[in-house]
Amino acid sequence: MEKIISSPGKYIQGKGALSSLAKYSQQLGDKALIISGSTVQQIASHIITKSFEEAHAAFHMETFEGECCRKEIDRLVAICKAQGIKVVIGVGGGKTLDTAKAVAHFYQVPVVIVPSIASTDAPTSALSVIYTVEGQFESYLMLPKNPEVVLIDSAIVAQAPARLLVSGMGDALATYFEARANVRSGRPTMAGGMPTQAALALAELCYKTLLKDGLKAKLTVENKVLTPAVENIIEANTYLSGVGFESGGLAAAHAVHNGLTLLSECHHLFHGEKVAFGTLVQLTLENAPLEEINQVLDFCRSVGLPTCLADIGAADVSNEALMAVAKAACAKGETIHNMPFEVDADAVYAAILVANQLGKRH
Structure with a gap:
């Protein structure tokens, strides 16, 4: 069986990165559907709107209704058709991002993923977790490709409740141990092959980063500031864990x-x-x-x-x-x-x- 590593086309992380969203979106399509929850809209919509207006780029903003379920995906695909959308952008937490990936897949356009929090490793993967309307796990939707762009503004993540960053650490905590089990069993990963050494190295680095910087990052975001420890944990929760779980195995x-x-x-x-x-x-x-x-x-x-x-x-x-x-x-x-x-x-x-x-x- 082949060894496979799967990752997003481009990963961008840093303070103020959201102001560049339109630039990366325009490289993929000339009209964007931006999916985000109401809370995220209050925090980020003015930055997103300014980015698109300064770039003279067309967009339509839609509120995510709270669950990554078939009903919500179908609703948003219908909006894509009505609006003539060329690229889908998901801004928010894991379920918003999984929904955006699913919508882009079924509508067959590129997707840009913009996490507002670092609470899961969902952003980078070619995977959406589908739930029922009531919130119970239903199935994994395996996607043919990873997101074209993952863009994360670390300044925004640092302003989110510390519990969300800690939750991301919990998700990332499993990465190394699940990849290790997968290697021992010889079972194929989510990427469709055996783990590469690079994927395993990322999974192990993820665990080591949590141990080194996890507590410091938690204390930092409790004070609503940004430090190298927070940057490292954002990367661990999002990129290291994301590539590590998908190409290392669950x-x-x-x-x-x-x-x-x-x-x-x-x-x-x-x-x-x-x-x-x-x-x-x-x-x-x-x-x-x-x-x-x-x-x-x-x-x-x-x-x-x-x-x-x-x-x-x-x-x-x-x-x-x-x-x-x-x-x-x-x-x-x-x-x-x-x-x-x-x-x-x-x-x-x-x-x-x-x-x-x-x-x-x-």
């Missing part, structure tokens, strides 16, 4: 996340917060050395990521509900089957209980 951590979406008690959590607990479940499932588990627990505690069921609001969830989570994590086609050994619901259920105890004891 495994148990994200499958457990998908199972946790069944629990209404966990619906208040961000994606990366559930993935962080899923990472601890994966390490327990594979019987990782206690020293490694403790290092991950130390990191999670330092930045405020969940380490036990109580932390995710599930302390009083019944054993039957936890078994349902385990069964969902082991569904046919789930990424948990990329682990280098056979996994069933009983094993995942046991790993959830043990990971919970390790987190509580720590």
Whole structure:
């Protein structure tokens, strides 16, 4: 099987980068549909509007309705047709960006991804996670190519709530461990082949960056300022984790996340917060050395990521509900089957209980 690395055509990160959006958009198409949530519009719409007006570029701005689901994708594709759109731009968080990628795919135009937060590794990937209207995981939409441009204004990211950056660290935390499991199992990655050495190096660098700069970055954004540590964590959460997961592989951590979406008690959590607990479940499932588990627990505690069921609001969830989570994590086609050994619901259920105890004891 071939080795494949998949990445966006161009990655741009820096203070004030959003003011250059029209320049990069015009290189791809002469009329843009800009999809963003209402909160993001309040923060960034004046910068975007100025960028397009100064470039004499046509655009139509549309408000994202909150869920990356088939209904919302269809609504926005219809707007593309009515407006004669030539390029789609997603501005916001993970679900907005996944929606923009899906809309561009079905309408067959280029896409520019503009994260306003660094809370997931979704921006760089050729993947959209599709949910139901109610917010439950439905499927992965595998896209034929990565975004043409990913542009991230680090000054805007630094102004977002610290919890969002920390959630991105939780998502990025899984990257190295899932890639490692994929290499051991020899299963193909999201990119369609075996991991390259470059992808594995990025995944490992992602983990090392979290340990080195994660706490400093959290403390920095709590004070609404920008430092090299924040820049490094934005890159780790967005680019290193994005390329690392797609070309290194997913495994148990994200499958457990998908199972946790069944629990209404966990619906208040961000994606990366559930993935962080899923990472601890994966390490327990594979019987990782206690020293490694403790290092991950130390990191999670330092930045405020969940380490036990109580932390995710599930302390009083019944054993039957936890078994349902385990069964969902082991569904046919789930990424948990990329682990280098056979996994069933009983094993995942046991790993959830043990990971919970390790987190509580720590």
